[in-house]
Amino acid sequence: MRRNAVTVVGAAETTKLGVIPDLSQIGLHADAALNAMADCGLRPKDIDGIATAGETPVQLAHYLGITPTWVDGTSVGGCSFMIHVRHAAAAIEAGLAKTILITHGESGKSRVGAAGRTVPPNSLNGQFEQPFGPMGPPSMFTIPVLRYMKTYGVTEEQIAQVAVVQREWAAKNPRATFKTPISTDDVLNSRMIAYPFRLLMCCLVTDGGGALILTSAERAKDFKTKPVYILGTGESVETPMVSQMEDFTSSRAFRVAGPTAFQQAGINVNCVDHLMIYDAFAHLPIYGLEDLGFLPRGEAAAFIAARNTAPGGSLPLNTNGGGLSYMHSGMYGMYALQESVRQMRGTAAAQVPNAQISVCHGVGGMFAASGTIIFSNQEP
Amino acid sequence: MAEPGRALPVPTPETQGFWDGAAAGELRLQRCDSCGKNYFPPRPFCPVCASRKVSWFKASGKAVLWSYVIHHRPVAGFKPPYAIAVVQLAEGPRMMSNIVECEQTPEALQLDMELEVVFEKQNDTITLPLFRPVAAKG
Numbered sequence: 001m002r003r004n005a006v007t008v009v010g011a012a013e014t015t016k017l018g019v020i021p022d023l024s025q026i027g028l029h030a031d032a033a034l035n036a037m038a039d040c041g042l043r044p045k046d047i048d049g050i051a052t053a054g055e056t057p058v059q060l061a062h063y064l065g066i067t068p069t070w071v072d073g074t075s076v077g078g079c080s081f082m083i084h085v086r087h088a089a090a091a092i093e094a095g096l097a098k099t100i101l102i103t104h105g106e107s108g109k110s111r112v113g114a115a116g117r118t119v120p121p122n123s124l125n126g127q128f129e130q131p132f133g134p135m136g137p138p139s140m141f142t143i144p145v146l147r148y149m150k151t152y153g154v155t156e157e158q159i160a161q162v163a164v165v166q167r168e169w170a171a172k173n174p175r176a177t178f179k180t181p182i183s184t185d186d187v188l189n190s191r192m193i194a195y196p197f198r199l200l201m202c203c204l205v206t207d208g209g210g211a212l213i214l215t216s217a218e219r220a221k222d223f224k225t226k227p228v229y230i231l232g233t234g235e236s237v238e239t240p241m242v243s244q245m246e247d248f249t250s251s252r253a254f255r256v257a258g259p260t261a262f263q264q265a266g267i268n269v270n271c272v273d274h275l276m277i278y279d280a281f282a283h284l285p286i287y288g289l290e291d292l293g294f295l296p297r298g299e300a301a302a303f304i305a306a307r308n309t310a311p312g313g314s315l316p317l318n319t320n321g322g323g324l325s326y327m328h329s330g331m332y333g334m335y336a337l338q339e340s341v342r343q344m345r346g347t348a349a350a351q352v353p354n355a356q357i358s359v360c361h362g363v364g365g366m367f368a369a370s371g372t373i374i375f376s377n378q379e380p
Numbered sequence: 381m382a383e384p385g386r387a388l389p390v391p392t393p394e395t396q397g398f399w400d401g402a403a404a405g406e407l408r409l410q411r412c413d414s415c416g417k418n419y420f421p422p423r424p425f426c427p428v429c430a431s432r433k434v435s436w437f438k439a440s441g442k443a444v445l446w447s448y449v450i451h452h453r454p455v456a457g458f459k460p461p462y463a464i465a466v467v468q469l470a471e472g473p474r475m476m477s478n479i480v481e482c483e484q485t486p487e488a489l490q491l492d493m494e495l496e497v498v499f500e501k502q503n504d505t506i507t508l509p510l511f512r513p514v515a516a517k518g
Contacts, residue, residue: 119387127389127399128421129476131508132465133458139451143466143476147447150491195450195461195486243466243476244421248447 005380006089007220007227010040010213011341014105017175017327020207024113026055026063028105028209033064036211040223042099047213049097051088053080053104054115054331060103070097076237077364078278078331081212082371085337086233088214098215105209106329112207129241137280141366142197144248145283149196151249152298154286156196160187161305162282163200163324168311170321172350177204178325201282203328210334212341217379228344231357232265232374234258242366249298251363253370254291258361261372262293269294273355274343275315276336278362279322285309288361289317292372311350319343319350333362337373344377386457388506395422397436402507407439407497409471420473441497443467443511446474450484463489467511481512 012035014020014028023031029052037043044065051072052060061068072087074080081104088100107114117136119126134140148154164184170176182200190199220227236256239245246252262268269292277288289300294315303309309317320326320339327335340360342348358375391399398421401408411418412426413433425432448465451458463484468474480498482488495511502508 120390121387122390122392124395124421126387127391127395130387131389132476132478133386133451133455133462134464134476135451135453135455139449139453139464142449143464144447146449146491192450192452192461194452194464197449241421241476243474248466 004093005217006092006214006230007217008212008230008341008375009215009220009223009225009227010036010042010211011338012036012039012211013335013338014209017208018177018206019109020107021110021112023107023207025105025107026059026113028107028207029055029060029103029211030063030105032105032209032211033060033101033103036101036213040213040225042213047099047101049088049091049100051084051100051102053084054106066101068097070100076369078280078333079362079364079369079371080331081333081337082360082362082373083235083369085212085214085230085373086235086371089230089233092214092216098219100214102212102214103209104211104331104334106331107207108205108329109207125241129243137366138197138202139194140242141281142194142283143242144245144367146196147248148283148286152301154298154301156188157184158301158305159196159201159282159286160184162279162285163187165304165307165310166279166318166322166324169319169350170325172311173320173326174349176321176326177206178321197281200324203280203323203332204325206327206329208327208329208335210338212337226345226377228341229376229378229380230373231267231376231380232261232263234260234264234372235370237369238367240365240368245367251287251291251367251370253367254288254361254363257370257372258292261359261374265374267357267374272315272357272359274319274340274352274358275317276340276358276360277317278332278336279318279324280328280332280363282324284363285317292359292361316352319348319352333364333371336360336362340373340375344375346377384456385502386455388502394424398422399506401436401438402499402509403505405499407441407509408436409439409469409473410434411437418471418473420475439469439471442470443495443497445479445489445491445493445495447491448479448489450486450489465489465511467495478510479512480510
């Protein structure tokens with residue numbers, strides 16, 4: 001076994017997903033944390049490290065009764081939890097903590113106990129983007145896409161196909177919010193939100209949470225859960241303003257985080273059995289497949305449309321149905337991590353047979369940040 | 381009572397020069413006196429070489445349409461559908477803006493079309509730089 005290898009030993013989502021008006025945001029964090037502790041037979045006194053976003057680690061430590069020797073409040077959007085996994089693995093390797101809890105909870109739909117979403121008018125975003133009429137991610141995350149489409153000749157039909165394929169995966173997941181199959185025409189006839197993006201190319205808005213518990217691979221042998229090893233991790237950030245991305249056809253944060261993780265894991269893309277790419281909108285799997293090196297630039301949309309990432313395809317992608325169909329609370333990264341862990345444990349609803357390596361890639365903000373985690377169920 | 385208008389910027393000391401320029405009918409960018417880089421958004425140092433020796437200059441106002449969405453949801457100060465655009469300035473930087481004096485349709489809004497800056501006064505202190513198509517020259 002690799003010296004100081006780190007594993008996921010506890011993993012769970014909130015008891016319910018979807019519309020949960022009877023829990024506030026911190027309550028969703030706590031429900032997920034309690035489920036993850038139950039999953040691996042731990043209590044709060046056994047946890048000595050905590051990382052979270054949305055709420056502060058101070059709030060969570062106090063609420064759950066944890067006395068940590070290590071905390072991380074990195075909050076860079078939906079990939080914060082990938083970055084927490086990376087930081088937690090490093091902390092465990094360095095001996096700063098032994099058992100680390102990472103929590104997410106978000107009342108994205110019901111907005112119970114959730115923070116407001118205002119942009120300060122004196123921030124750079126407030127001065128140089130908000131005056132021109134954007135309203136949240138559907139109108140901003142999507143701005144680079146026409147440039148991508150023109151550069152590579154990608155069509156609206158191909159982008160619609162991303163949503164169609166992911167609904168096929170969602171249909172296999174009893175906990176997915178949307179399970180009814182959809183056609184390309186259904187997507188292209190759905191309500192226009194921000195041309196060229198229509199409703200079914202945009203993520204859900206739901207309530208939920210999830211939590212992970214990490215410890216050393218050596219200690220993992222004492223747990224009843226099947227250990228999921230962390231082979232490699234990466235992180236980066238680019239810009240808080242989508243208008244200031246260096247390249248509208250590619251994410252610099254993706255191109256740093258992804259290869260960093262692959263290099264640490266000592267694998268290449270051909271070794272990957274299962275892949276999660278955070279899909280707040282239908283273009284993200286396209287950018288992710290290219291920026292992580294699975295495909296040359298400009299080829300990912302056709303690859304998805306040719307059903308390579310669909311059930312039965314060569315590269316199973318977003319097998320829970322993704323943010324487009326499974327759930328999306330606002331910071332979706334935790335649910336992608338949960339699906340990777342389920343696939344490595346062999347307990348996923350749409351289980352990929354014999355999958356041994358899962359790559360989980362997240363985005364934060366509007367191409368602002370990125371985190372990549374490579375998992376395996378094989379001892380490194 | 382007047383309907384609520386669009387969100388307006390609140391300048392900071394580091395960005396005041398840009399907003400003063402817009403109020404005076406100039407699109408002002410910054411240039412590094414050490415390495416020559418033109419950059420945006422404003423800050424009192426160069427984001428490439430970290431030099432504090434930087435200067436404001438008046439940009440040409442010429443740009444091309446780099447990318448956009450046509451927003452269909454209601455936002456204060458806008459009448460949907462309207463385009464939220466990013467323009468590529470002739471001097472190098474890109475900025476978010478709106479395209480005026482133009483149909484807000486995919487057919488009318490062609491990527492790489494030539495644009496020029498126009499200024500739309502919002503109040504006594506804030507004027508926004510917007511862009512319009514350069515009329516086809518016969």
